[in-house]
Amino acid sequence: xxxxxxxxxxxxxxxxxxxxxxxxxxxxxxxxxxxxxxxxxxxxxxxxxxxxxxxxxxxxxxxxxxxxxxxxxxxxxxxxxxxxxxxxxxxxxxxxxxxxxxxxxxxxxxxxxxxxxxxxxxxxxxxxxxxxxxxxxxxxxxxxxxxxxxxxxxxxxxxxxxxxxxxxxxxxxxxxxxxxxxxxxxxxxxxxxxxxxxxxxxxxxxxxxxxxxxxxxxxxxxxxxxxxxxxxxxxxxxxxxxxxxxxxxxxxxxxxxxxxxxxxxxxxxxxxxxxxxxxxxxxxxxxxxx
Amino acid sequence: xxxxxxxxxxxxxxxxxxxxxxxxxxxxxxxxxxxxxxxxxxxxxxxxxxxxxxxxxxxxxxxxxxxxxxxxxxxxxxxxxxxxxxxxxxxxxxxxxxxxxxxxxxxxxxxxxxxxxxxxxxxxxxxxxxxxxxxxxxxxxxxxxxxxxxxxxxxxxxxxxxxxxxxxxxxxxxxxxxxxxxxxxxxxxxxxxxxxxxxxxxxxxxxxxxxxxxxxxxxxxxxxxxxxxxxxxxxxxxxxxxxxxxxxxxxxxxxxxxxxxxxxxxxxxxxxxxxxxxxxxxxxxx
Numbered sequence: 001x002x003x004x005x006x007x008x009x010x011x012x013x014x015x016x017x018x019x020x021x022x023x024x025x026x027x028x029x030x031x032x033x034x035x036x037x038x039x040x041x042x043x044x045x046x047x048x049x050x051x052x053x054x055x056x057x058x059x060x061x062x063x064x065x066x067x068x069x070x071x072x073x074x075x076x077x078x079x080x081x082x083x084x085x086x087x088x089x090x091x092x093x094x095x096x097x098x099x100x101x102x103x104x105x106x107x108x109x110x111x112x113x114x115x116x117x118x119x120x121x122x123x124x125x126x127x128x129x130x131x132x133x134x135x136x137x138x139x140x141x142x143x144x145x146x147x148x149x150x151x152x153x154x155x156x157x158x159x160x161x162x163x164x165x166x167x168x169x170x171x172x173x174x175x176x177x178x179x180x181x182x183x184x185x186x187x188x189x190x191x192x193x194x195x196x197x198x199x200x201x202x203x204x205x206x207x208x209x210x211x212x213x214x215x216x217x218x219x220x221x222x223x224x225x226x227x228x229x230x231x232x233x234x235x236x237x238x239x240x241x242x243x244x245x246x247x248x249x250x251x252x253x254x255x256x257x258x259x260x261x262x263x264x265x266x267x268x269x270x271x272x273x274x275x276x277x278x279x280x281x282x283x284x285x286x287x288x289x290x
Numbered sequence: 291x292x293x294x295x296x297x298x299x300x301x302x303x304x305x306x307x308x309x310x311x312x313x314x315x316x317x318x319x320x321x322x323x324x325x326x327x328x329x330x331x332x333x334x335x336x337x338x339x340x341x342x343x344x345x346x347x348x349x350x351x352x353x354x355x356x357x358x359x360x361x362x363x364x365x366x367x368x369x370x371x372x373x374x375x376x377x378x379x380x381x382x383x384x385x386x387x388x389x390x391x392x393x394x395x396x397x398x399x400x401x402x403x404x405x406x407x408x409x410x411x412x413x414x415x416x417x418x419x420x421x422x423x424x425x426x427x428x429x430x431x432x433x434x435x436x437x438x439x440x441x442x443x444x445x446x447x448x449x450x451x452x453x454x455x456x457x458x459x460x461x462x463x464x465x466x467x468x469x470x471x472x473x474x475x476x477x478x479x480x481x482x483x484x485x486x487x488x489x490x491x492x493x494x495x496x497x498x499x500x501x502x503x504x505x506x507x508x509x510x511x512x513x514x515x516x517x518x519x520x521x522x523x524x525x526x527x528x529x530x531x532x533x534x535x536x537x538x539x540x541x542x543x544x545x546x547x548x549x550x551x552x553x554x555x556x557x558x559x560x561x562x563x564x565x566x567x568x569x570x571x572x573x574x575x576x
Contacts, residue, residue, distance in 0.1 A: 008298040020310050090383055091442050093434035138383065146383030150446040154381045157445040158438035 014074030022068050024094040027082040029188065031065065032095070034151045035088055035142050036111040037103035038170035041204060041236070043086055045181055046099075048200035049192060050084065055203060057212045058220035070221045090146040091154035096164060099184060100155050103170035104266045105148045105253055106241035109135045111234050116141065118230035132249045136256040149257040152264075169265065171238045177201050206236040304364035312358040314384045317372040319476060321355065323391035324439045325378050325431070326401035328458040330510075331492060331524070332391050333376055335461075335469055338488035339478060340374065345491045347500050348508035360509055374476070380434045381442035386452060389472055390443050393458035394554045395436045396529035396541050399425045401522065403532075408518040422537040426544045437545040444551070457552065459526045465489040494524040 010016035031046065033039040040061075047056040047064040056064060062071060066079055068087045076085070087095075113131050116122045121141055122131065134140050138147040145151055159165035166187040173180045178197050185192045202208075210233050217223040223232050241250065251270040254261065258268055300306040321336065323329040330351075337346040337354040346354060357376045358366060366373070377385070403421045406412040412421065428435025434442070447453040454471045461468045466485045473480035490496075498521045505511040511520050529538060542555060549555045 004302050008301050011301070012294055012298050091381055091434075091438070093380060093428070093432070093438060144384060146381075146446070150381070150383050153445040154442045157441045158380070158434065 010072075014077065015072045018068045018071060018073045018076050020089060020092070022073065022076060022085075024092075024096070025081060025083065026096050028095070029082065029084050029097045029099065030095045031084065031086045031099050031101065032089065032155065033101035033103070034108065034145065034148050036108050036115055036234075037101050038173060039086060039088075039101055040232075041206075041209070042099070042101050042168070042173070042184075044204035044209060045177070045200055046084065046184065048203045049181065049185060049190060049196065052196065052199065058216040058223070059212075062221060067222075088142065088145045088151075090151045091158050093158075097188075098155065098159060098164065099166050099168065099187065100152075100159075101168050101170060101173075102152055102264060104238065104241070105135075105257060105261065106245055106250055106266075107170075107238055108148065109249075109253065110240055110244055112140065112142075114230055114234060115232075118232070119226050129246075129249060132245075132252055136252060149260055153260055174236075174238050206233060209233045301363070304367065305362050307358065307360055308363045308366065309359045310379070310382075312363075312366065314386075315371065315373070316386055318385070319372055319374045319387045319389065320385045321374065321376050321389045321391065322385070322443060323378065324393075324398060324433065324436050326398050326405055327391050327393035328461065329376060329378070329391060330520075331494075331497070332389070332456065332461070334492035334497060335465060335488055336374060336389075336472055336476075338491040339469060339473060339480065339484070340476075342484055342487060345496075348504040348511075352509065372476070378433045378439075380439045381446050383446070387475060388443070388447060388452065389454045389456060389475065390440075390447070391456045391458060392440055392552055394526065394529070395440075395545060395549065396533055396538055396554075397458075397526055398436055399537075399541060400528050400532045404518065404522055405520075408514045408520070410515060418532065419534060419537045419540075422533065422540050426540050435544075437548055440552075441545075441548050444548070462524075462526055465492075494521060497521045 007016070031039060031042055033042075043061060043065045044056050047061060051064055054060070062075075063079075065084045065086055066076055068076070068085060068089065076083070079085075089095075109132055112135070113122075113126075113128060116131075117124055117126070119141075136147065138150070146154065155165075156167065160167070166184065168180055168184065178194070178201060181197050181201065182192070185197070210231065213220075213223065213231060213233050217228060217232070247270060254268045254270050262268055297306060321329065321332055323332070333351055333355045334346050337351055341354055352361060353365075355374050355376050356366060356369065359377075366375075372387075399422050400418075402425065403412070403416075403418060406421070407414055407416065424430045426435065428438060431439075433439050444455075448455060452475065454475050456468045456471070466482070466489055469485050469488060470480060473485065498519065501508075501511070501519060501521050505516060505520065514520075533541075542549065546555060
């Protein structure tokens with residue numbers, strides 16, 4: 001009952017976390033990704049492009065591009081429109097315009113592993129092999145957002161080819177940030193030039209973001225209550241899995257999502273036939289011909 | 291504010307319908323489908339399988355196979371486990387055991403068209419092709435378009451354990467076989483006579499007779515025109531006479547790849563059909 005009263009008060013005062021109950025406006029834009037896919041970097045890049053006046057930091061990012069899973073309905077209602085909102089949700093038919101950031105799941109799992117240790121959701125000595133099992137089976141803290149494959153496929157299968165959907169790969173953003181940010185700007189119809197793009201990129205560099213994190217981690221909702229010895233801004237690299245993820249675990253991920261990964265342009269290492277024979281997901285055969 | 295207060299009080303008394311915020315148990319079973327895909331028939335089939343003692347009617351169906359968008363939080367909390375529920379939502383990762391019912395979208399469009407007239411949303415004589423245009427855009431539905439709704443479930447769950455895909459058309463041909471798959475998902479020992487009885491209790495004729503008596507009391511028909519029945523043709527292939535070639539082509543162009551995967555198009559998708567992720571994954575072309 002006490003819990004119920006707390007929920008109702010939160011609802012009445014608008015202090016409840018928005019999540020899936022967010023009121024969506026037709027001019028909203030969502031930056032969607034599975035956790036640890038470079039969403040925060042994308043938010044910084046975009047915020048620096050949209051609001052060039054003052055530097056974007058961890059102290060103001062939630063005001064500029066708020067997060068559905070940490071901000072209240074009231075805070076989101078107060079965000080000036082048109083709103084740019086961050087989300088990890090699986091396909092939501094109400095989201096009018098979506099920028100989806102995707103990252104190689106083999107790198108993502110390593111980043112998520114560090115992150116969950118930072119948040120003390122798993123112990124420091126939690127076996128990586130068990131963690132990868134949890135990851136592919138959908139037993140992580142992110143279970144309500146689906147597995148990586150479910151989340152990615154739910155958006156791409158419903159929205160690809162539409163003018164209100166843009167798919168961006170983290171790896172492409174690392175390789176040629178200016179080109180990808182230019183694509184994002186064009187998608188959002190933002191007037192911009194090379195100088196502004198470069199300024200936004202410089203203002204969102206991993207070094208700067210690490211400096212901000214050092215100074216402001218106590219002020220940011222995503223880091224303030226968590227251990228400081230593991231940083232939120234990770235190595236910011238792609239391809240880490242080549243050296244850090246054992247072959248057996250690479251094979252586990254590839255046998256689960258192989259066909260989706262290759263269609264996204266992530267070449268498979270352990271499987272040479274495409275799509276893999278034992279993949280659980282997306283192995284749609286024509287059911288029959290009527 | 292008053293609306294919020296009322297909702298708040300309802301929440302405390304657990305009288306509100308939870309919808310998306312339903313607390314989900316791991317053993318919950320969901321019958322998912324796009325509206326007008328034969329969901330009510332399948333609900334009756336499954337309900338008659340679960341409650342083989344007395345026949346299911348429009349008066350008790352909401353209790354036996356409830357809809358979390360309609361029933362109260364309190365009712366759903368006290369349901370017998372495993373709960374079997376009905377839902378029109380697109381892919382939801384929290385639903386772990388799923389019966390997914392699909393139907394030829396051209397027939398779904400025809401059925402929705404008639405239902406919208408019954409509900410008074412559309413006027414009699416509204417041009418079918420206009421409706422089909424909205425149907426394809428998916429703008430009139432809170433559950434996404436047909437392709438988004440069905441595609442999101444298939445891409446995420448097809449061929450995984452605890453996911454049963456049923457085609458309305460196959461059920462029309464042999465309901466016992468489809469129901470047997472559901473029984474095995476539900477771990478219900480289902481001998482042939484029990485399955486046949488459930489099919490018989492859920493026949494279109496019986497459902498029509500019950501609708502005549504109970505339409506005024508059932509939530510989905512209470513406030514709709516009584517001169518148009520809810521249980522309508524119960525046929526497949528009706529689109530061939532109702533939809534103009536143009537209207538049918540709109541649907542085929544929008545979802546050709548997905549329709550082919552489901553066996554609704556035997557010929558290759560139209561050349562200008564959108565390539566779907568299903569094609570990309572090489573699953574529609576084989």
